[in-house]
Amino acid sequence: MIKRIGILTSGGDAPGMNAAIRAAVRTAIAADVEIYGIRDGYLGLHQDRISRMNTLDVTNIIGRGGSILGSARFRAFEEESVRREAIENLRKREIDSLVVIGGDGSYTGALRLTEMGFPCIGVPGTIDNDVHGTDFSIGFDTALNTIVECIDRLRDTSNSHKRVNIVEVMGRHCGDLCVSAAIAGGADFAIVPEQPFDSAALFRSISQAFAAGKRHGIVALCENITNAELLANDIEGNTGIECRATVLGHIQRGGVPSAQDRILGSRLGELAVKLLIDGIGGQCVGIVNGELTHNGIAESIKSLPRKFDAKLAALPLRLA
Numbered sequence: 001m002i003k004r005i006g007i008l009t010s011g012g013d014a015p016g017m018n019a020a021i022r023a024a025v026r027t028a029i030a031a032d033v034e035i036y037g038i039r040d041g042y043l044g045l046h047q048d049r050i051s052r053m054n055t056l057d058v059t060n061i062i063g064r065g066g067s068i069l070g071s072a073r074f075r076a077f078e079e080e081s082v083r084r085e086a087i088e089n090l091r092k093r094e095i096d097s098l099v100v101i102g103g104d105g106s107y108t109g110a111l112r113l114t115e116m117g118f119p120c121i122g123v124p125g126t127i128d129n130d131v132h133g134t135d136f137s138i139g140f141d142t143a144l145n146t147i148v149e150c151i152d153r154l155r156d157t158s159n160s161h162k163r164v165n166i167v168e169v170m171g172r173h174c175g176d177l178c179v180s181a182a183i184a185g186g187a188d189f190a191i192v193p194e195q196p197f198d199s200a201a202l203f204r205s206i207s208q209a210f211a212a213g214k215r216h217g218i219v220a221l222c223e224n225i226t227n228a229e230l231l232a233n234d235i236e237g238n239t240g241i242e243c244r245a246t247v248l249g250h251i252q253r254g255g256v257p258s259a260q261d262r263i264l265g266s267r268l269g270e271l272a273v274k275l276l277i278d279g280i281g282g283q284c285v286g287i288v289n290g291e292l293t294h295n296g297i298a299e300s301i302k303s304l305p306r307k308f309d310a311k312l313a314a315l316p317l318r319l320a
């Protein structure tokens with residue numbers, strides 16, 4: 001019987017993580033289970049920065065971006081000795097299970113802890129939407145809306161100056177954010193890691209669009225493929241049309257969570273705690289076709305990263 005649960009957020013923060021924390025805390029307390037917040041992810045777990053949470057700690061947080069617990073990337077957690085010390089910090093408080101909100105790296109940590117006899121539940125929290133076992137991760141919807149707003153702004157100035165604007169978005173190695181933003185932002189071209197980048201097709205499509213009288217062009221570029229500034233130079237060189245590059249960077253990771261992310265975070269946070277209370281660990285929760293679900297963490301991190309929705313890929317080009 002689970003008595004005390006720990007909770008942490010790890011890796012890149014994502015809007016909606018606070019909704020998940022709030023739901024987890026409230027669900028635990030309603031079930032008479034103590035819950036402990038761990039600062040700054042696995043780093044704080046190793047450094048023993050852990051304190052009990054009550055409902056007042058999670059009041060007025062549902063509309064806040066980031067994570068009230070703080071987050072970190074902590075490579076040393078790959079070492080078994082470091083994990084053993086972290087488990088010791090939990091055991092001495094009689095904390096017997098852990099909710100980990102984060103992306104693939106955080107899931108790996110949760111799996112290792114579970115393998116060492118410490119049950120964990122993973123909750124998908126990353127703007128990249130690159131986690132298996134769920135159609136959507138917490139933060140994706142908010143980041144997407146932020147990016148689309150930025151594209152709308154870029155299109156205004158692009159149109160005034162008769163230019164092409166490249167907008168580089170995050171996603172690490174998953175094109176979901178990029179291709180979704182390209183469609184919702186009316187971009188002319190999307191460059192994603194899942195597909196080979198055909199620069200000749202890009203130059204051709206821009207030249208044809210401007211020759212037909214178009215006054216602006218938007219190219220959505222997923223990070224880690226090519227340098228946005230160099231690509232802007234190439235576009236200018238090959239089309240004769242002025243081009244500017246904007247790297248959105250961490251702007252797209254902050255801000256007020258969308259209603260979707262608040263709801264998703266709340267549902268997944270609640271489910272995570274319920275599973276632990278039912279004695280189920282080593283799972284990650286998700287939403288598939290609108291239904292809450294859970295799968296083994298080991299399964300979900302077997303083939304990383306989750307790929308984008310291929311059905312969407314050709315749409316920006318077709319609609320350009």
Ligand code: F6P
Pocket residue numbers: 011012073103126127128170171172223253
């Ligand atoms: O994992 C989320 C993410 O925002 C990725 O999209 C991006 O590549 C990375 O984190 C950036 O990491 P950091 O915040 O450590 O610079």
